[in-house]
Amino acid sequence: EAGVVQSPRYKIIEKKQPVAFWCNPISGHNTLYWYLQNLGQGPELLIRYENEEAVDDSQLPKDRFSAERLKGVDSTLKIQPAELGDSAVYLCASSLGLYSGASNEQFFGPGTRLTVL
Amino acid sequence: QKEVEQDPGPLSVPEGAIVSLNCTYSNSAFQYFMWYRQYSRKGPELLMYTYSSGNKEDGRFTAQVDKSSKYISLFIRDSQPSDSATYLCAMSHPNNNAGNMLTFGGGTRLMVKP
Numbered sequence: 001e002a003g004v005v006q007s008p009r010y011k012i013i014e015k016k017q018p019v020a021f022w023c024n025p026i027s028g029h030n031t032l033y034w035y036l037q038n039l040g041q042g043p044e045l046l047i048r049y050e051n052e053e054a055v056d057d058s059q060l061p062k063d064r065f066s067a068e069r070l071k072g073v074d075s076t077l078k079i080q081p082a083e084l085g086d087s088a089v090y091l092c093a094s095s096l097g098l099y100s101g102a103s104n105e106q107f108f109g110p111g112t113r114l115t116v117l
Numbered sequence: 118q119k120e121v122e123q124d125p126g127p128l129s130v131p132e133g134a135i136v137s138l139n140c141t142y143s144n145s146a147f148q149y150f151m152w153y154r155q156y157s158r159k160g161p162e163l164l165m166y167t168y169s170s171g172n173k174e175d176g177r178f179t180a181q182v183d184k185s186s187k188y189i190s191l192f193i194r195d196s197q198p199s200d201s202a203t204y205l206c207a208m209s210h211p212n213n214n215a216g217n218m219l220t221f222g223g224g225t226r227l228m229v230k231p
Contacts, residue, residue, distance in 0.1 A: 004160070040125060042205050042221025043161065056218070091160055106219065108160030 002026070004109035006092050012115045018080035021112045025073070025094030032069055033106060034077050035091040043091055043108075049075065050097065082116045089113050120144050123206055123222030132231050136193040140206035140222045143187065147208040147220075150182050152191045155203045155224065164204075165191065196229045203227070 005024040013019050025032050030051050035043035046065070047057040051072035060067065064083070069075040079086055089111040095104050123140045130136055138152075149168055153161035165180040167173045167189075173180045179192040189208075193200055206222040 040223065042121075042123075042207070042223050043219075044221070045218065048218070093160070105163050105166070108162065110158070110160050113158075 004092055004094055004107055006090075006109035006112055008112055009110060010113045010115075012117065013082055014117050015084055016081040018078065019082050019114060020079075021077045021090050021092075021114075023075045023077070023092030023109060025075070025092070026107055028096070029094035029107075030072070030097035031095045031104075032075050033093040033095075034067060034075070035093065035108075037089040037091055037111065039088075046077070046090075079114075082114075084116050087114055087116045118143065119223075120220050121206060121208060121222040123225055125223055125225060127226040127228055129228045129230060130196055132196060132198060132229055134196050134229070136191075136196050136200070136227060136229075138191040138193075138204050138206075138225050138227070140189050141187055142189075142208055142220075144208075144210065144220075145184075145187065146210040148211055149209045150180070150189050151207040151209075151219070152178075152180055153205040153207060153221075155205060157202075161205055193227075196227075198229050198231050201227060201229050 007022050032049040034046040037043045047060045047067050049069045067077045091111045093106040093108045095106045121142045152165040154164050155161040167180045167182050170182045170184045177194045181190040203224040203226045205224045207219040
């Protein structure tokens with residue numbers, strides 16, 4: 001079974017440029033998460049989707065970040081314009097969903113490493 | 118102060134050693150406790166999952182939760198070079214509508230030398 005797929009794996013851009021990340025979750029997983037991971041830190045949640053609905057985006061900097069999950073499957077995360085401080089790894093994860101049981105294990109993709117110059 | 122604290126390491130041990138990794142936390146509402154392993158340039162993968170207090174064993178790995186002390190541990194027996202990775206603790210509580218929203222520690226980098 002394929003895991004969570006993310007692309008691109010690496011992205012280098014200049015500041016003020018736009019950038020987009022794509023995530024394809026595990027088939028059948030209703031919940032999708034986008035995390036930000038700075039070097040030497042644990043992942044921090046940016047946004048969570050239950051199917052196509054964004055149910056927690058309180059940590060998403062809405063002035064420059066946006067996300068969508070069309071048809072409740074794939075998702076894209078966009079930054080426009082990018083700033084130097086956005087350099088980090090952007091992780092996507094998916095899980096079966098709220099009512100799948102107590103564990104509701106999150107499966108992570110390999111991440112997109114963004115460098116803003 | 119962060120909700121979940123974890124010594125960043127690096128922790129360097131010889132092959133075969135017993136490794137102890139720890140996290141402390143401040144939110145007494147946390148009920149679910151997890152350990153993730155993250156290899157370089159990979160996403161985290163779930164190693165151990167524990168609900169509430171107690172111990173859980175899986176092969177060479179043992180997870181312990183002491184809710185009275187707000188302290189969790191992961192022990193690795195007979196450590197192998199392939200165990201070299203960053204270990205992240207994560208926690209969640211059921212007191213919201215978000216299922217398992219995870220709060221991660223900063224991770225401890227482990228190096229097991231042959």
